[in-house]
Amino acid sequence: MLTYIVRRLLGIIPMLLGITVLSFLVIKLAPGKPVMLQYSLNPKISLEEIRRLEKLEGFDKPLHIQYLNWLKNLSRFNFGRSFSDGRPVTEKIIERLPVTLAINILSLLFIFAIALPWGIKCALKEGTFFDNASALTMFLLFAAPTFWLALLLMQLFCINLGLLPISGIASLDFEYFPWWKKLWDLGRHMFLPVLVSSLGGFAGVSRYMRSNMIEAMNQPYIYTARAKGLSEATVIYKHALRNAVLPIVTIIGLSIPGLLGGSIIFESIFAIPGIGRLFYEAATMRDLNLIMAEVVLVAILTMLGNLIADIAYAYVDPRIRYGKR
């Protein structure tokens, strides 16, 4: 098992190199240069000044030199500085992490807490009105545009009912609050963003859970269990569920890179300083160092997520063992 993990971890390195070379090329080949963009069409800023700034950023060097310089810095875990404000990229990302992680973890927990039991219920009532109505609801939630749902919910909860604050992650006088009031304040601000970012996620997980469960319920060992005279609850929750829940482990693994992802749409609407907006702005600004940092981060997390999913899978499913043939 250990050699297997080491081998997989080492495999990440060439993959990462490939990903960064490709991304670097794609960004560089895209039209639009970062420095020029920042000062574009501002008559107070002359062409000579822009050329000088480009030189200061090293954009006058050949492409492969620029890439190698970037790689050299990366090997020292230095992602460079953002062009838009001159701050270290790492600092900019870390600053956005807590709120992004908090919302993503909460909404992931929320999705699983609702969608797993719901999927099981649908499977047990396969083909009934409840199952069909559930399917319809899920797909409607999945298809509803986030910004529209968010605005409707804001209108209801914040303006008509006056229960919740509209936007931001904390009140203006947050720093003067005692700790319990801070917690309450954060909760009130987080409620709608977490709700809105979860609604679309129910469909995937619950439908997945439902089909797994249906498949498991039709397995021969379920007949055996029933034939033994076990109670229905034992049959469902001990025999069927245990097997049906295994593939969910993979979904959790695949959700790991998503934890760092953010949605530009709901972050904008709720005025949340999350990572989605950071990278969206980086892309429109052609902020190379920031985009590359994101690429590296997501690539590593995706590969680690896959690895973790595989390991966890082996752990929960005794039939699977890696590294032994």
Add this chain to the structure above:
Amino acid sequence: MAVFLFLSAAAALAEDYGDAIVSASIGDARNLIPLLASDVPSSEVAGLIFNGLVKYDKDVNLIGDLAESWEIRDHNLVIIFHLRKNVLWHDGHRFSAHDVEFTYQKLIDPKVKTPYGGDFERIKSLEVIDDYTVKVTYKEPFAPALSSWGMSVIPRHLLEREDLNTSRFSRHPIGTGPYKFKSWRTQEKIELVSNHGYFEHRPYIDRYIYRVIPDESTIFLELQTQGVDSAGLSPLQYTRQTDTPFFKKYYQKFRLPSFAYTYLGYNLRDPKFSDKRVRQALNYAVDKNEIIGIVLLGLGRVCTGPYLPDTWAYNPKVGPAAFDPQKARELLKEAGWADSDNDGWLDKEGKAFEFTIITNQGNEERLKVAQIIQRRLKDIGIKVSVRVSEWSVFLTENIDKRNFEAVLLGWALPREPDNYDIFHSSKTAEGQFNFVTYKNEEVDRLLTEGRRYFDVEKRKACYQRIHEILYEEQPYMFIYVPDGLSVLHSRFKGIRLAPIGIGYNFIDWWVPLAEQKYKVVNPNSKFKISN
């Protein structure tokens, strides 16, 4: 009754201190070192923290800020600034001429990532005569120089040993302005507190909170719960959505010409547009008032040239041409464009008159303008297509490389009228701003002359004449100057509308004690209000 009268008289006399103003904007500041920032939010916030040597007053005239007065000598080559002697930096250090010298050195330092060096490269020497006198000598007379000293002065004692490009000062600025920096939570809010020792007087409003809310509909919802005190509005919000009893009670609305204009620029290298009569015809064929009515719901004015309406450079005699499609057809006919094959489109030498208007993505207003122009030009037999392009691609592939027939864009209207970079024929190289390749010897000469005089009357003659020529020659179809629309909570008093806007006397705004909303001043907080 007598008591009541007395009370209200007293209330009208005394402005109360206190409260906070929460202003919402869609973008966060990037860098609070004014030398390095080029975005609007940064200048807005930094504008309250720093001062320049000069500033614009309510009627858009230059007056002293950190400079008490100035003299112009030696045939306009020398400016001597006499600085205020009672100014302290927010950390208590005394402001002096050495800070001005330091700011200048940083502006022309090739290693500093400032885009504003251009105007300061024209300086031959800058001497500190004494602690409160600076003598600036220019290589040649350069009138816009005076307004370039509106550049914020940064503190030498704090930045002398710092690398400006990477300094932490960019997020913890210390200036001389009416507000002191308190905190900045990225993409969330920036908080400033009033500077009790400000050299003009202590601002009445204690806290200034700049909130970042990237979505305009969210800002509008926040207004509906009074979570935000001041914000910009769209024409639709201004005319329809804020016309409610709630808004009338809690907000005051403002409508002022904004400092920008929208235009259709022709590529004058294109033979279609090289004939002046064709460009004039296009101007006659498009109804600007119709565009303003539809796109801005009437909230704007027809633009006739590149100067701020109602300022000295603006020529009031340049009247907008009437909407006259018949005249347009005649002019086009004179220029050789006629529908010879009866297909409904004008043609000349066997080629139909068609062109593409390109504009940038994400600007609904511009797209609508382009579509209305398309419709109106179709009426006189010109086939127009409209293309939308992402901003950076638009700039690099179309504008810089002059790869366009017509572009729909906007320019800011700076308070200093000098627009040499936009209309002088020497500024047509790749990446420069005369991308329509306009060339007129008289305009070239007047642009050069306008820079040499400090005397407003002499400059006025130059710019008003340029205004006239540009409208006659139509290198651009000047379309409109939109109105800047905004709301402010009605508890703020002391706002005086002026040509420059409403923000110029911000330190005089105040809220009556009874109406103050944000009263929290926590003795336990680390922040202390110092004098």
